Amino acid sequence: MAQTQYFSDLIVKVATSRDKAAFVELFDHFAPRLKGYLMKQGADDAVAEEVAQDVMVTLWRKADLFDPRKSSASTWLFRIARNRRIDRLRRQKTAELDPEEPALQPTPLPDVADEMDARLREERVRAAMASLPEEQKEVVRLAFFIGLSHSEISDQTGLPLGTVKSRIRLAFGRLRQLIETDEAVDVN
Known part of the structure; x- marks a missing residue:
């Protein structure tokens, strides 16, 4: 898809030249979507906002790790968000991890x-x-x-x-x- 390629190209621009305009465009598009995804996964508003921000900081810092041949921009960013949420759940000492927690389940293989x-x-x-x-x-x-x-x-x-x-x-x-x-x- 053209949009998929477009966002992948923006990440490559961030990785190669620290293109701030490309980052702003990625941030404006993905940050609200990541927050919504995290809230659907059970995070409250503040946690979802914090994790989404963390994902976008990771994008800025580690854009060079993105490989458009292996995944799309959205797949890469949502995987980071999912993993950050799991890490956050694991760090909560007061809460027991529920092995049935949807965020802890492996992503099913596509049909x-x-x-x-x-x-x-x-x-x-x-x-x-x-x-x-x-x-x-x-x-x-x-x-x-x-x-x-x-x-x-x-x-x-x-x-x-x-x-x-x-x-x-x-x-x-x-x-x-x-x-x-x-x-x-x-x-x-």
């Missing part, structure tokens, strides 16, 4: 069939994206791969907000049509 389906879907989406008119492709890229809001896209491109929304809606209609047609051909 091969699910991975194949995901790859096929990704190929279909890439092919459908390539067939979109350039103006639709650009707003979809800004919204879903870069993560900008409709208002931010409007500000960045100079397009009226209604035009941004219309192009995204038209792009999704076209994508849906192309993907459904492609799936129907595969079934027959």
Whole structure:
């Protein structure tokens, strides 16, 4: 995916040249997501915030350990967050570790069939994206791969907000049509 590659490239920039703008972009994208993940895993707000901050400091200090051939940026960062949370649980002397604690369980191996389906879907989406008119492709890229809001896209491109929304809606209609047609051909 383009977004996956984009974030991996940002980490490489942090590793090679201590690129502060790349780090800020990574921080803005991942810190709230890491905090949300940690809270879903049972951490309270303060602990989740602290661990998320620690993960981002680790990113800054140890970006050179990231290997984009082995994992995506998000996989790497969420694994660090998971491990930091486990370390924190282990250090709590007053709490007994529950062996059934979800955070302590190994991550299940991905189902091969699910991975194949995901790859096929990704190929279909890439092919459908390539067939979109350039103006639709650009707003979809800004919204879903870069993560900008409709208002931010409007500000960045100079397009009226209604035009941004219309192009995204038209792009999704076209994508849906192309993907459904492609799936129907595969079934027959």
